[in-house]
Amino acid sequence: MKVNRVIPDITVDDIAAAREFYAGFLGLSSEEFNLGWVARFTSPDTGASVQVLTADATGQTNPVASVLVDDVDAAYAEAKEQGIEIVHPLTHEEWGVRRFFVRAPDGSVFNIVAHPE
Known part of the structure; x- marks a missing residue:
């Protein structure tokens, strides 16, 4: 599996x-997208970003x-093979990504995702 980027997902009560x-304060002033339940804020200067979400639209927990990743299907097969x-x-997903969630041994949940090309 090739990881292209890791973006922190921060649970908030209210995106606005x-x-x-x-x-404002952190300077992540470019709002790349906002689906109402999740938004990504990115620095126009460095590309650093975070996602904030209230409750995942289809997942049972927030990652x-x-x-x-470059190939989400291969990552999924690898996770299953390793018993993760x-x-x-x-x-x-209806908003255009292909994804799945895995639980790390420490209990943290990660959203493994690929965007269509």
């Missing part, structure tokens, strides 16, 4: 209220990070 801190707990099945 969180915007002032993440976009701690999103791991963008799948928390959310491999799914093509």
Whole structure:
């Protein structure tokens, strides 16, 4: 599996209220997207980013990070082969990504995701 990017996922009560801190104070002022339940704020200067989410739209739990990979199907097969707990099945989501969630041995949940090309 080739990891292209890891983005922290921070659970918040209200995305609009969180915007002032993440976009204002931290300078992550480019809002790459906002689906109402998840938004990504990115620095226009460095590309550093965080995602904030209230409650995942289809997953039963919020992940701690999103791991963008080159081949999500291969990553899913590898996770199954290694016996890693799948928390959310491999799914093509209506907002265009293909993803699944895994649980690390420490209990942290990760969103393993690929965007269409």
